[in-house]
Amino acid sequence: MVTIKKINSLDEYKSMIKGCAVIKFSAVWCAPCRFLAETIKGLDTTVPFGEIDVDDEFADAITADLNIRGIPVLIFFKDGKEVSRTVGAVPVDKIIENLKGLE
Numbered sequence: 001m002v003t004i005k006k007i008n009s010l011d012e013y014k015s016m017i018k019g020c021a022v023i024k025f026s027a028v029w030c031a032p033c034r035f036l037a038e039t040i041k042g043l044d045t046t047v048p049f050g051e052i053d054v055d056d057e058f059a060d061a062i063t064a065d066l067n068i069r070g071i072p073v074l075i076f077f078k079d080g081k082e083v084s085r086t087v088g089a090v091p092v093d094k095i096i097e098n099l100k101g102l103e
Helices: 010-016 031-041 059-065 092-099
Strands: 004-006 020-026 049-053 073-078 081-087
Touching (some): 010 020, 081 092
């Protein structure tokens, strides 16, 4: 079972993506984001997951830099670089497919 770590600052974000990680961009008011969170929690992986609420002040710079226009978005990072992304409440097999490059 995966635990999604809430990211509360730009420094936490930068620290988390230094290795392999998946960052979920979402908002508390977003129903598909909540659905996707439940899908993620059921995964069996050692890759860490983090979550950024796009309504948090520090998130503006990150979402602009990553060209995020809608939520939910999962971005898969390896050594600080984006290797893939999914947009929307994607099925579990799509997430697993993207995780293969990180494990």
